[in-house]
Amino acid sequence: MTASADNTTRSQSSPRRMKARTVIGSVCLLLLTAIMTGCGANPRWIGKFERAQEELSKARTQAQYEDVARRYEEMLDEGAQCGAVYSVLGNAYVKAGKPGRAIAAYRQAQRYWPTHSFLQYNLQSTLGDNAPADESKPLIENLLFWQNWISYPGKFRLAAVVALLTFALGVGAIFAKSQLQPYIRRAAWVGLVFSGLFILSATYDWYRFDYQQHGVVITPEVVVRKGYSTESKPAFTKPLLEGTEFRVRQNRGDWLLIELPDNQKGWIPNTTAQTY
Amino acid sequence: MDKITGTKSTRKATPKSNTRRVASRLAIRMARCLAGQKADRQHRAKTIFWPIVLLAAILIGICGIGTGAAQAQGLAAGPSINAWLGKRQTGFSMMPGERTTQVKPEEMYLGLTIPYQVSLENCGNVTPSIAKTDDFTVQAAGQHQTEISTPTIQRITTTYTYLLTPLRTGQLIAPVATVEVAGQTLTGPELKIDVLRQDRVELQVSTTPSSPVLMQEVTATVSVYIKALPDRYAKQDPMRILQSRTNSRPSLVIPWLDDENVPASLVPILTATEWREENVNLRKTGFHLNDWVHQRAMAGGIGILGPMVNTPVCISVQPSLVFRTDEDGVQVPYWRYDISRRFIAKQLGNFELPPCRFYGAVPMINGMTGQLQVEEIGAVGLSVKDTVRDVPLAGRPDSYIDAVGQFTIGARLTPQTLRLGEKMTLTLSIRGSGTLSQIRPPAVDKIPGIERNFKIFDPPGDELADDARIFSYDVKPLRTDVTEFPSFSVSYFDPISDSYKTVQTPKFDIKVEENTEVHVPGIGNGNGGPAGMELSDEGIFMESVDPADVGDDRPRVGLWLAGLLGLGVVYGLIAVGTMLIRRQSGNVALRRRRGASGQARTRLVEARRVAGNDPRAAADHVRDAIVGLIGDMLNLPPDAMTPGDAQRRLRQCGADQKTIDETRRILEACDGARYGATDTAVSSLVRDAQTLLVPLTKQLRGGNGGTK
Numbered sequence: 001m002t003a004s005a006d007n008t009t010r011s012q013s014s015p016r017r018m019k020a021r022t023v024i025g026s027v028c029l030l031l032l033t034a035i036m037t038g039c040g041a042n043p044r045w046i047g048k049f050e051r052a053q054e055e056l057s058k059a060r061t062q063a064q065y066e067d068v069a070r071r072y073e074e075m076l077d078e079g080a081q082c083g084a085v086y087s088v089l090g091n092a093y094v095k096a097g098k099p100g101r102a103i104a105a106y107r108q109a110q111r112y113w114p115t116h117s118f119l120q121y122n123l124q125s126t127l128g129d130n131a132p133a134d135e136s137k138p139l140i141e142n143l144l145f146w147q148n149w150i151s152y153p154g155k156f157r158l159a160a161v162v163a164l165l166t167f168a169l170g171v172g173a174i175f176a177k178s179q180l181q182p183y184i185r186r187a188a189w190v191g192l193v194f195s196g197l198f199i200l201s202a203t204y205d206w207y208r209f210d211y212q213q214h215g216v217v218i219t220p221e222v223v224v225r226k227g228y229s230t231e232s233k234p235a236f237t238k239p240l241l242e243g244t245e246f247r248v249r250q251n252r253g254d255w256l257l258i259e260l261p262d263n264q265k266g267w268i269p270n271t272t273a274q275t276y
Numbered sequence: 277m278d279k280i281t282g283t284k285s286t287r288k289a290t291p292k293s294n295t296r297r298v299a300s301r302l303a304i305r306m307a308r309c310l311a312g313q314k315a316d317r318q319h320r321a322k323t324i325f326w327p328i329v330l331l332a333a334i335l336i337g338i339c340g341i342g343t344g345a346a347q348a349q350g351l352a353a354g355p356s357i358n359a360w361l362g363k364r365q366t367g368f369s370m371m372p373g374e375r376t377t378q379v380k381p382e383e384m385y386l387g388l389t390i391p392y393q394v395s396l397e398n399c400g401n402v403t404p405s406i407a408k409t410d411d412f413t414v415q416a417a418g419q420h421q422t423e424i425s426t427p428t429i430q431r432i433t434t435t436y437t438y439l440l441t442p443l444r445t446g447q448l449i450a451p452v453a454t455v456e457v458a459g460q461t462l463t464g465p466e467l468k469i470d471v472l473r474q475d476r477v478e479l480q481v482s483t484t485p486s487s488p489v490l491m492q493e494v495t496a497t498v499s500v501y502i503k504a505l506p507d508r509y510a511k512q513d514p515m516r517i518l519q520s521r522t523n524s525r526p527s528l529v530i531p532w533l534d535d536e537n538v539p540a541s542l543v544p545i546l547t548a549t550e551w552r553e554e555n556v557n558l559r560k561t562g563f564h565l566n567d568w569v570h571q572r573a574m575a576g577g578i579g580i581l582g583p584m585v586n587t588p589v590c591i592s593v594q595p596s597l598v599f600r601t602d603e604d605g606v607q608v609p610y611w612r613y614d615i616s617r618r619f620i621a622k623q624l625g626n627f628e629l630p631p632c633r634f635y636g637a638v639p640m641i642n643g644m645t646g647q648l649q650v651e652e653i654g655a656v657g658l659s660v661k662d663t664v665r666d667v668p669l670a671g672r673p674d675s676y677i678d679a680v681g682q683f684t685i686g687a688r689l690t691p692q693t694l695r696l697g698e699k700m701t702l703t704l705s706i707r708g709s710g711t712l713s714q715i716r717p718p719a720v721d722k723i724p725g726i727e728r729n730f731k732i733f734d735p736p737g738d739e740l741a742d743d744a745r746i747f748s749y750d751v752k753p754l755r756t757d758v759t760e761f762p763s764f765s766v767s768y769f770d771p772i773s774d775s776y777k778t779v780q781t782p783k784f785d786i787k788v789e790e791n792t793e794v795h796v797p798g799i800g801n802g803n804g805g806p807a808g809m810e811l812s813d814e815g816i817f818m819e820s821v822d823p824a825d826v827g828d829d830r831p832r833v834g835l836w837l838a839g840l841l842g843l844g845v846v847y848g849l850i851a852v853g854t855m856l857i858r859r860q861s862g863n864v865a866l867r868r869r870r871g872a873s874g875q876a877r878t879r880l881v882e883a884r885r886v887a888g889n890d891p892r893a894a895a896d897h898v899r900d901a902i903v904g905l906i907g908d909m910l911n912l913p914p915d916a917m918t919p920g921d922a923q924r925r926l927r928q929c930g931a932d933q934k935t936i937d938e939t940r941r942i943l944e945a946c947d948g949a950r951y952g953a954t955d956t957a958v959s960s961l962v963r964d965a966q967t968l969l970v971p972l973t974k975q976l977r978g979g980n981g982g983t984k
Contacts (some may be wrong), residue, residue, distance in 0.1 A: 046823045053821070075826070084825040094816050112829050121697055122816040128733055156831035160839060167843045174854050199840065206833060 045080045056092060065096035083112030083151070087119050090126070099126050100218035100242040104274045107216070107245075111152040111209055127243060144201045152205050159198035166191030213248035215258065215275040217241065222273070224266030228255035235266035248275055355399040355457040359464035361392055361440075361450060386445050386471050388635055388654030391417070392438045394453040394464055397431060404436055404453040404464070411448045413441045413631070443631065443656055445473040475602065476503045478610075479634050479657030488621040489771045490666050491711045492680045494542060497616040498530050498632050498657055500563070500593075501600065504609040505641055509648070513595055514611055517639045519561060522650060525590060526636025528563040532629050533617060539627035541664045542619035551617055555591055562592030563613070564636075591615060620711070621664040632657035667769045673778055677718050679768035681710010687781035689751075689761055695789045696756055697817070699733075702749040704781070710768070713740060717747040718766050725762040729754055753788045761786055865911035872908030873973050876901040880969065883962045891958040895949035898958070898965045902942055905969070909976035919943035931975035938968050 052071040059065045069092040075085055086109030093102035106123040113119050141147050150158065169188035176184045221239040225232040240260075250257035255267045256275070384390055392414075394404045406414050417437045424431040442448055448471055453464035478501040488494045502514045509517060518524070531537040535548045546554065558570055568589035593613040602608050634657075637650035667680060688703045706715060721732035730751050737748035751761070761784040770777050861867055883897035903917045906925055917925075919940045926936045945961050 042827065045826050049821075049823045049826045053823070056818075079828045080826050082825065082827050082829040084821040084823075088821055091816060091818055095818075118817040125816050151829075153829045153831040156833070156836050160836060163840055163843055167847055170847050171850055174851060202831070202836075206831075210833075 042080065045075055045078070048075055049080070049085065053088065056088065059092075059095070062096045065092050066098075068092045069096055069098075069101075081108075083109045083116065083119070087113065087116070087122075090119075090122060094122070094126055098218065100216045101274055102126050103243050103245065104216045104218075104276050107214065108276050111205075114148050114151055140200075140204055144197065144204065147201060147204065150201075152209055155198065155202040155205050159195065159202045162191060162198050163195045166195045213275050215246050215248050215256065215273045217244045217246075217268070217272060218274050219272040222268050224258070224268055226266065228252050228257070228267045232267070236264065240268070246273075355455075355460075355462060356397045357399070357404065357453060357455050357462040357464045358395045358397070359393065359450070359453050359467060360395075361390055361467050361469060384442070384469065384471060385474050385654045386442055386656055388652070389439045389441045390469070392440045392450055392467075394436045394438070396434045396436070396455055399434070399455055399457045399462070402455050402457060404455045406438060406453055407451045409449075409451045411443055412451060413443065414451060415439045415441075441633065441656070442469070442471040443658065445471045447471075474653060474655070475608075476640065476651070477501065477634055477638055477653045477655040479632055479655045481629060481632055481657040481660045483629065483660055483662050485771060486662060488662070488664055489680050489769060490621055490624055490664055491678060491714045492621050492771055493545070493709075493711060494619045494621050495616050496532060496542075496619065496629055496660070497614050498528070500528065500613040500615070500634060500655075501598075501610040502595075502613070502638060504597065504611055505639060505648075507641070509639075509641070510609065511597075514639050515562065515595070515613070517648070518637065518650065521639070521648070522637065523560075524637045524650070525560060525562070525564040525588060526634060526638060526653075527567060528565055528591070528615070529633040529635075530566060530615065531632070533566055537630055538619070539629065541621060541623040541625055541627035543622045545618045545620060552589070555615075556589045557592055558587050558589065559592075560588055560590055562590045563615075563634075564588040565591045620714070624664050624666050626661060626663050628662075629660045631659045668774075671776055673765070673767040673776055675718065675765040675767040675778060676776065677706075677715050677766060677768065679706060679711060679715045680771060681708055681712075681768065682770055682772065683708035683710060683768050683777075683779075685766050685768075685779040685781065689784040689786070692784055693787040693789070694753075696753070698752070700751045700753075700761075700786070702751050702761070704747045704749070704766070705744055706746075706766070706768075707744040709743065712743070712745045715745050718764070720749055720764065723762070723764045726764065729758045730761070753786065756788045756790060758788050759786060760784065868908040868911055869977075872905050872976075873969070875908060876905040876969055876973075877966075879904065880962055880966050883958070883965070887958045887962055892950050894958045895946045895961065898949075898961050899943060899946035901965055902939060902946075902968070902972070905972060906939075906976060909973065919947070926975070929976055930978070931972070935968070935971055935975050938964070939972060942968060 048071070052068055052075070055071070056065070056068045059068055069089055072085055072089040072092060076089070086105045090102045090105035090109060093099070093105060103123065103126055106119060106126065109116070109119055110123070166188055169184055169191050173181055173185040173188050217240050220242050223239045224235045226235045227233075244260070246258040246260050248256050249259050249265065251270070252267075254270050256270050256273060257265060257267055258273070259265050394406075396402065396404060415438060417439050419434060419436045421432065421434045423433075436453075440450060448469055450467040450469060452466055455462050480499040480501065482497050482499070484495045484497065485492070504510055505512065505514060505517070515526075518526070532539075533548060533551065535544060538544055544551070552568075556565060556568070566589075569586035570589050571584050571586055593615060595611040595613045598610055598612045599607040600610050633654070635654040636652065638653050639648055640651050641647070642649050667676075684707050686705045686707070688705075690701055690703075692700070694700060702720065704718065704720075706712070717736050717738065720726055720736075721730075726732065730753055733750040733752075736750075737746075739746040739748075763781045763783040765778050765780055767776050767778040769775075879897045879901035883894040883901065886897065887894040903922065906912070906922055907917065910925055910929065912925070922943055923936050923940045926939060931939075942961060942965055945957070945964075949958055949961060
């Protein structure tokens with residue numbers, strides 16, 4: 001009776017277990033699908049992009065390149081924010097003789113294409129001698145050494161995948177047979193650690209790309225002042241040249257409090273810079 | 277008739293004799309008066325008294341007038357001007373004269389300085405004007421005022437002192453002083469002075485090159501020539517001889533060593549401070565320069581800083597022995613000391629370096645005694661006038677780089693084999709003497725052959741060495757079919773030949789290879805860059821991008837966070853739920869109770885299924901269902917249970933009698949059905965059992981499960 005009772009019990013519970021597993025698996029898949037897939041390519045954008053590329057190849061004058069750049073800007077405003085559009089936008093601005101805006105576009109493209117060779121080359125070529133000296137990386141970037149290898153959205157996807165994997169391992173550890181349970185549990189713990197790291201990596205990227213505001217000077221030169229008024233004294237002995245990059249610390253009306261890579265600060269009119 | 281002799285004189289009267297006669301008569305009368313004769317005394321009184329009184333009155337009148345005049349003059353003395361050479365020291369002065377000590381040199385050496393004083397008396401608050409002259413330099417050296425105020429005299433005297441330095445030899449006239457007072461011009465005296473030439477020390481000022489070109493380097497040099505001593509001192513530096521015997525150092529005044537005296541056309545390469553740091557010493561050797569002193573604290577005996585002392589700032593120059601031809605054509609040995617300062621000619625036009633001066637002791641041999649002694653000597657180096665001229669416009673090539681001088685130009689390009697996108701370095705070196713610091717880098721990026729095929733990065737690197745200027749350009753070829761870096765021209769102006777010189781840099785063969793290491797994602801093969809990729813004119817790659825890459829790649833941070841949280845929540849629920857379940861599933865009695873009803877139902881379904889074919893099995897299933905239900909609900913061992921046992925158990929649970937009876941009946945019927953029951957009976961048994969199932973389960977659930 002005992003064996004049959006057990007068998008009956010086991011046979012009665014295995015469909016339930018199967019059901020539970022099915023539900024959990026479906027949830028995971030749904031989440032994975034939701035996270036992994038973005039909006040995807042909008043056909044309207046593709047058409048617009050192709051037309052803009054055609055005009056870019058035909059353009060000869062700076063005014064024409066500026067027109068092409070405007071088309072790319074429109075696509076960005078509509079939501080087509082990706083490395084491809086930012087990269088060609090930067091190229092168009094370089095040809096239009098606006099290196100400051102080009103640098104801003106290239107920097108934003110770098111978020112999506114961090115290891116793109118042509119993009120890196122074009123950015124360095126545009127920066128020229130204005131390229132900032134090698135700065136010491138923050139400690140977190142040394143810890144998260146892959147920070148500049150994986151794209152901004154890629155880090156989120158990676159964190160989600162690893163989290164899902166960890167979730168699966170965790171659930172598996174609950175239902176696994178007693179012989180396998182310790183191994184699966186260990187794997188789940190390792191997965192949890194990696195999940196934490198990748199989540200931290202994605203969060204850091206969000207902080208430095210979306211939370212912190214960056215900018216580039218887009219006028220031939222701008223005088224940085226000690227206060228947010230044209231009557232304030234200049235903060236530096238020389239004006240900043242086009243292409244100088246900075247972090248925005250504060251907005252006040254039409255003025256920006258900027259911080260240069262060497263931590264010097266000052267105010268500039270927001271019309272002289274492009275922020276991103 | 278002569279009274280004494282009674283002789284009548286018969287001589288003829290002449291004016292001379294009349295005078296004698298009157299005088300003699302007066303004398304006789306005075307003698308008689310003095311001799312005491314009364315009649316004569318009375319006569320004397322008449323004849324002598326009144327003339328004396330009259331004479332005295334006249335004298336008094338004269339004195340009074342004079343005093344009055346003097347008084348009038350002292351109270352309202354008119355303005356006056358006076359001048360003299362040398363310094364007059366005024367002591368206590370009173371009328372009629374003054375006690376003075378005055379030095380009036382009759383001759384002086386060219387280069388020395390003499391005081392020149394101009395005195396203004398009662399002129400009010402005016403300053404004398406000193407006439408400009410090419411023969412002297414005039415330097416104001418102060419003033420002092422004296423005032424005399426007595427009942428008879430009132431006088432205010434202001435004395436201005438100047439230092440005159442003659443600039444040439446000969447009999448010169450000191451600059452005349454004039455002053456304007458109340459619309460009247462007063463002029464001082466003309467003073468002559470003999471300025472002698474000496475040949476013991478001479479100064480010569482020169483600029484090299486003469487007539488410099490704009491931006492060219494100019495060296496101004498003062499050459500001090502000191503005549504060599506004769507005999508055994510002939511080979512010895514006179515300055516060393518002087519320094520070994522005396523503490524005095526001759527002074528050298530070179531105005532253009534101070535920046536404020538440098539003509540506007542010239543800009544010193546080293547500031548005055550930098551020049552001093554390089555050239556002067558505080559060891560008191562050489563010439564005392566420009567009366568510069570360095571103040572320092574004198575150390576006390578026990579190491580404590582003592583009072584401040586002035587140490588003359590000197591310049592020590594290594595001389596050279598040269599020979600100069602004198603007026604007689606004789607070669608005379610001199611020791612020559614050169615002191616220079618370098619400038620850049622920055623402004624077009626004339627300029628003048630002010631004259632230099634030497635004064636001080638120099639050693640000499642006394643001609644009579646043959647002994648070595650020193651003599652105060654002065655000398656002047658006359659001013660130098662010159663002109664900065666422009667680099668000629670005519671014939672100036674486009675490749676002129678503001679270089680004036682003599683140069684050699686070289687070029688180097690490395691590497692000469694590279695991949696598209698990589699950089700080369702073009703190094704242009706300009707070596708020679710001239711305006712190295714003013715050279716501007718050649719506009720290599722504007723050269724047609726280069727502009728088309730290369731991107732030149734501005735600005736070039738710039739290095740200035742002592743004799744070279746080096747420019748380094750970063751160069752990128754724009755295409756793989758570029759095979760040569762062409763030569764180009766660089767021009768400079770040679771002031772010696774007064775012409776432009778153009779130099780061609782060498783041509784460089786280069787090889788530009790494909791850059792296969794550049795990977796463009798989303799394009800074609802993904803194994804390398806597209807063939808034929810080239811840099812645009814702006815030096816960037818205009819790669820084509822796959823439109824399929826276009827999309828919204830922004831991360832959905834909110835959704836991502838929600839997903840992660842959801843995962844965490846779900847996992848938590850699963851973990852907690854499973855834990856609870858397992859806790860519960862460890863309770864066997866509970867598990868049996870939970871599964872009892874289902875188990876019974878399953879058995880009854882099985883009974884119904886086999887009722888038609890196997891009534892006995894069906895009856896067994898029915899029995900197992902009821903007995904199993906009771907056993908599971910009451911956690912009894914799954915062994916056989918008779919109807920009586922079942923009844924008893926039910927009674928213990930507090931089941932109602934109807935249920936108990938029905939249960940017993942069914943169990944008994946099941947036992948009976950084993951032995952010959954029909955399918956109809958079994959079917960109704962199954963039905964009955966199914967009907968009993970629910971109330972029985974309730975009854976059993978309501979009671980406490982008993983144990984065996």
